[in-house]
Amino acid sequence: MSLGDALRSVGRWFAGGEPEPDPDPNALGTPARAMVVMAHPDDAEFVCGGTVAKWCAEGAEVVYVVVTGGDKGTHDPEMHPEKLAAIREEEQRAACRSLGVKECVFLGHPDGHTIDEEELRGQIVRLIRIHRPDVIVTWDAFRRGFNHRDHRNVGVLTADAVYPLVRDRLYYPRDEEDGLPSHQVNEVLFAGSEDADYTVDVSDHWETRLEAVLCHTSQIGGRTREDFLRMREEMIARQGHARMEERFRRWSIRRSPPPPREAANPQPRS
Numbered sequence: 001m002s003l004g005d006a007l008r009s010v011g012r013w014f015a016g017g018e019p020e021p022d023p024d025p026n027a028l029g030t031p032a033r034a035m036v037v038m039a040h041p042d043d044a045e046f047v048c049g050g051t052v053a054k055w056c057a058e059g060a061e062v063v064y065v066v067v068t069g070g071d072k073g074t075h076d077p078e079m080h081p082e083k084l085a086a087i088r089e090e091e092q093r094a095a096c097r098s099l100g101v102k103e104c105v106f107l108g109h110p111d112g113h114t115i116d117e118e119e120l121r122g123q124i125v126r127l128i129r130i131h132r133p134d135v136i137v138t139w140d141a142f143r144r145g146f147n148h149r150d151h152r153n154v155g156v157l158t159a160d161a162v163y164p165l166v167r168d169r170l171y172y173p174r175d176e177e178d179g180l181p182s183h184q185v186n187e188v189l190f191a192g193s194e195d196a197d198y199t200v201d202v203s204d205h206w207e208t209r210l211e212a213v214l215c216h217t218s219q220i221g222g223r224t225r226e227d228f229l230r231m232r233e234e235m236i237a238r239q240g241h242a243r244m245e246e247r248f249r250r251w252s253i254r255r256s257p258p259p260p261r262e263a264a265n266p267q268p269r270s
């Protein structure tokens with residue numbers, strides 16, 4: 001019995017367990033291509049690592065974009081920003097390998113200093129036009145409570161990139177000149193949302209996610225696999241079932257098909 005099966009049976013034992021939710025008829029399914037745009041190395045593993053593991057296992061091509069080097073994330077008095085950024089890039093690459101992520105792009109902006117500005121927005125637009133994802137996962141910029149300025153700005157930049165900039169060819173026309181046509185992203189999942197309305201069951205991929213989290217040695221404060229397994233047991237006891245979930249606010253952008261040409265442009269009959 002796998003750990004996942006064992007934990008699910010434990011979940012059923014707790015107070016009779018919680019009934020399995022009905023399948024969501026509007027569930028996203030596995031995207032052919034997905035992009036995860038995050039502020040720091042390790043953000044993705046903590047907020048959507050199970051979802052990424054699931055999509056990769058089901059054949060999706062997933063690309064990461066990490067906007068900053070995470071070069072302020074330390075209390076070590078001996079650490080320097082350049083050294084920390086290099087360490088964290090390696091940790092992020094290892095995490096991507098364990099999840100099956102196809103490619104990880106580091107934009108190298110300084111940690112804590114992201115700005116909602118033209119150049120960075122254009123970098124995100126171009127990467128979306130290169131990789132052409134069906135689904136993007138990014139930070140929810142509109143949390144009312146505790147938030148990080150890089151998370152907030154990356155969420156805004158990515159949402160603005162998706163609509164309307166990536167879609168409409170006259171924004172950032174250099175991309176079209178370089179052979180990168182405009183692109184329609186159909187769905188965005190905002191992570192870290194206080195208004196989550198979409199759940200991904202990642203029970204079968206939680207262990208893969210844990211492997212990826214453990215790659216971020218500089219960020220997990222010495223916690224071990226056993227510590228995370230114990231935290232999971234405590235969570236199962238609290239929630240009364242063994243299902244592991246990641247929750248998002250979902251933004252569906254699919255456009256209805258354009259009307260037939262005759263109806264759109266009625267021609268007078270002679």
Ligand SMILES: [Zn+2]
Binds near residue numbers: 039040043148151
């Ligand atoms: Zn972060």
